[in-house]
Amino acid sequence: MDTRTKILETASRLFATHGYGSTSLSVVAKDASVSKALIFWHFESKGNLYEAVLARTIEPYRIEPEAIAGLGVPDQVEHLIDLYYEFVTENVHSVRFFLSLFLRDEKRPDDSFGHVLDMYRHYRALVVGALRAGQEAGVLTPEIDAEAHGALILSSLNGVLVQALTGETGTASPERLLRELKSTLVDRLRVQ
Amino acid sequence: MDTRTKILETASRLFATHGYGSTSLSVVAKDASVSKALIFWHFESKGNLYEAVLARTIEPYRIEPEAIAGLGVPDQVEHLIDLYYEFVTENVHSVRFFLSLFLRDEKRPDDSFGHVLDMYRHYRALVVGALRAGQEAGVLTPEIDAEAHGALILSSLNGVLVQALTGETGTASPERLLRELKSTLVDRLRVQ
């Protein structure tokens, strides 16, 4: 691994755990086994390093909606839920980092945040779309409001994930909660 | 208001928005219109000031479970949901602050965090208890697992609140989501 990458990875880890303000470049340099000067040679300033870290963090953020094309409608929704869940568990550290940034007024370059928000909204739209398609096909009950219910599914999913992210050891495991979520919020909508 | 309190309030606001590391005592002093030295006279160190802020923040955190005693069972659950929601909206700033701390490895005095966690678990136990009572009374469907379902209700509630806390302007308002949550996660459990 080249030095630049090593700096990025070290800074990424430290910013995420201690925050931007509490992470000094001296510590980054020491942890990455380079000199402070080298950090400045590569990134010009602490702020630039931070933006580079964020950009690199969201770079692998992607969703593949093609994967659901072949599925039946109620399964589509459950599959979207699983994909979302997997995505978060595979990116725990960076997701936790971004969430904590959203909760604060800290330095947040608009483009990175816009990208993450766009992804989230797009994903929610996919869920709402699948619900609507299910209703039109007569597979899901027309009683619910697809828009609101899709939003609730995503919010609940976020709640389950926040619990996992914060390490709150509840009575039910995240997997158990996910199962309960799918059974109550999706399966029960099926027209019998 | 005495000087000590003014310092606490100012520090509280600044720590919450900018984080511990990014908040200097010079700024706290200037915003509170006191000298830096006075902060040290009152609190000894920055770390002590921080702990004092946390202790003062959770001091008004309380729940009143007596209020639900007279209600019917499904209403009890909905009432608990409303109480939780109100509590968070009335304490947005500090709740947001605590949540962001749970997501990080930052300075977190164990007693404050333990207190907040205890409160949360106690509240979840109340919801689970109400669900179970409803099942035993034959008002709620025995199909669901009260433990897991109660945990899901709290998680979903958290998800809705996180959305409100982060300021994500979704298609549905928090109030609309809350209504959808109650109708899907509680009303639909009623034995017809």
Next chain:
DNA sequence: GTCTATATACAGATAGAC
């Protein structure tokens, strides 16, 4: 209790050798 002045350490950032 509250201040000004100061000590001391460390932060971000630069200069210049190699």
Next chain:
DNA sequence: GTCTATCTGTATATAGAC
């Protein structure tokens, strides 16, 4: 590209007058 040495500002913290 990577280093050592150094500059400059600002951070936490203390001393001591009032």
